[in-house]
Amino acid sequence: MLWQRLDRENTLKTIDSVKSASEAALFSPTTSEVQRARLSFYEGVDLYKLTNFASLPSFTFEYLGDGTFFQHLDGTELPIYTTNDKGRLSLNDRSVVDYLDFFFSHVMMDDEETYFIHNAHDMPLLDSLDEESVEAITGNHKPPVVQYDAGYDKYTVEADLYSDGLLIRATIEVTASGRVSVLNRRMIVNALALSPGSGIMV
Amino acid sequence: MTDKETSGLGGTFGSKTKGSQIGYGHPYAPQILEEILSILAESKIGQTLINVHKMYKFPIQIIKGTGESGFSAPAKIIYLQIPGSVKKAEAKYIISTAKALREAEQEIIGFTAPDPTKDFMKYASVMHAKNLDSVVYACKVVKELTNTSHSQDLLDALKGFGYSDVYKAYISNASEKELFDAYEGK
Numbered sequence: 001m002l003w004q005r006l007d008r009e010n011t012l013k014t015i016d017s018v019k020s021a022s023e024a025a026l027f028s029p030t031t032s033e034v035q036r037a038r039l040s041f042y043e044g045v046d047l048y049k050l051t052n053f054a055s056l057p058s059f060t061f062e063y064l065g066d067g068t069f070f071q072h073l074d075g076t077e078l079p080i081y082t083t084n085d086k087g088r089l090s091l092n093d094r095s096v097v098d099y100l101d102f103f104f105s106h107v108m109m110d111d112e113e114t115y116f117i118h119n120a121h122d123m124p125l126l127d128s129l130d131e132e133s134v135e136a137i138t139g140n141h142k143p144p145v146v147q148y149d150a151g152y153d154k155y156t157v158e159a160d161l162y163s164d165g166l167l168i169r170a171t172i173e174v175t176a177s178g179r180v181s182v183l184n185r186r187m188i189v190n191a192l193a194l195s196p197g198s199g200i201m202v
Numbered sequence: 203m204t205d206k207e208t209s210g211l212g213g214t215f216g217s218k219t220k221g222s223q224i225g226y227g228h229p230y231a232p233q234i235l236e237e238i239l240s241i242l243a244e245s246k247i248g249q250t251l252i253n254v255h256k257m258y259k260f261p262i263q264i265i266k267g268t269g270e271s272g273f274s275a276p277a278k279i280i281y282l283q284i285p286g287s288v289k290k291a292e293a294k295y296i297i298s299t300a301k302a303l304r305e306a307e308q309e310i311i312g313f314t315a316p317d318p319t320k321d322f323m324k325y326a327s328v329m330h331a332k333n334l335d336s337v338v339y340a341c342k343v344v345k346e347l348t349n350t351s352h353s354q355d356l357l358d359a360l361k362g363f364g365y366s367d368v369y370k371a372y373i374s375n376a377s378e379k380e381l382f383d384a385y386e387g388k
Contacts (some may be wrong), residue, residue: 020226025277054276056315056329059283060269074266075285100297105269108285163352165358 001048003035010034010067014048018070019142019153026052026059042097045088046116047102062106077180084178094144096155098173100144104161117141117160119168137167140188160188165184230289231264235282237291238299245346248338251303255280260306262299271298273305275314279308293352293359297340298384304339308332334385341372 006014008045011034019027031054032088048070054093063070064083071079080103083089091099117123120141126134146158154174161168161182164179171183227235242248255262260278267283274281280302290379308314313332318325344356361371372382 008301018224020224023226023279025274025279026281028276030258031276055274056333057270057272058273059274059281061267062269072226072266073268074226075268076266076287077287106289108268198315 001037001047003037004089005032006036013067015050016063017065017068018050018072025054026061028052028054028202039098041091041099041102042083042088043090045083045086073106075106075108076110077103080107081178083108089176091155091174091176092193093148096157097144097159098147099178100157100159100172100174100180103178107180109180109182112163114161114163115139117162118144120160123162123167140167142169156183159187213369224269226265228264228266228284228295234284234288234291235262235264236294241291241296241347241352242300242303242343244350244352245343247342247346248300251300251307251339251343254307255303258306258310263363264313270329271295271302273302273309277388278309279305293355294362296352297344297356297359297363297365300340301336304336305332308335312384330385334368334382337368337385338372338381342384344369364375 009030012029014034015027015032020087027050032050032052035049035051037049039047042064045064045066046089048065050061050063052059062073064073064079065071071083072114073079089099101116101118115123120126120138123137126137135151141160142158144157147156148154149156155174156175156177157172159170159172161170166184168185169188170185173181173183203257237308238314243252258266260280262280262282264284265281266286267282268285271282271284272280280299282295282298282302288295306370314331315328316325341360344353344360347356357366357369366379367384367387371381376384
């Protein structure tokens with residue numbers, strides 16, 4: 001993600017659009033900065049990150065926005081779907097993979113933190129696994145495969161997901177309006193079971 | 203009375219905003235907070251942290267989001283960021299709360315950060331020490347909850363945070379230097 005820091009005027013404008021009056025300290029313009037990153041699957045909508053450096057850990061909030069209207073990314077799919085319904089989503093064979101990467105990193109589905117594995121070397125927890133497990137995972141990982149169904153105007157993506165210690169091959173459906181459904185899951189590697197040496201057993 | 207009622211410090215915030223229509227308040231904040239505090243209270247250290255929280259009355263606000271949680275020293279508020287779809291106290295939020303409660307306690311006992319504009323190196327050094335201290339407190343809580351049904355989830359969550367080396371060092375009675383080495387990933 002290539003982040004660009006906003007100038008002071010646009011920073012203040014953004015903070016004014018997203019701030020909560022009841023919790024002004026979290027949105028203090030003097031201790032906050034706003035960054036923006038382009039997203040390949042939206043036209044005219046960017047990802048905004050507000051960081052308040054007044055304390056450590058610094059508090060961050062992310063939004064989808066067009067500079068005037070903002071949707072707070074709250075861990076549910078609703079802000080993403082609301083943005084999609086404004087007609088700004090533009091999916092193709094390449095951007096649909098970026099979209100899924102973004103979606104899974106901002107939405108907790110079925111109360112489970114699930115990571116979309118675009119590149120096995122970016123997998124969370126990789127550092128905490130032993131060499132054997134890392135090799136098993138990277139050796140079993142396959143890049144996402146995209147198919148487009150013109151009849152239903154939807155994409156089907158075969159991709160690896162990581163959730164709860166398991167590397168899973170999943171079939172994911174993405175409609176033209178960006179609705180995401182995981183159709184089936186097949187376990188490839190139980191990373192935690194492979195890695196007893198790296199466990200933190202009492 | 204629940205902990206929340208006793209202290210009057212829990213709950214949602216920002217459901218109505220001025221300047222934006224964004225509601226940051228978490229829809230399940232009361233029940234999540236009650237559950238977190240109840241699980242923490244099963245540990246002696248956790249109960250002590252809760253007692254300090256009650257005595258000094260710093261609020262705990264649960265907001266929707268996926269960003270960092272912690273104690274805001276300027277606002278004197280603990281902010282927990284939890285995805286809006288989450289309805290229960292998951293292990294990672296129990297650890298975040300224990301850590302944030304200790305961060306608040308640091309403020310109370312005077313373990314505070316110096317002015318970064320005067321001596322940034324000293325500031326950075328103190329901030330690392332404060333963070334390690336709060337991570338160790340989270341490890342103490344996890345250790346004390348070893349024989350409970352929450353144990354494995356808490357250990358997995360510690361690993362997810364990248365604190366497993368500090369935990370291993372802590373349970374093997376490591377020295378302060380060894381803990382710091384573990385914290386730095388040496």
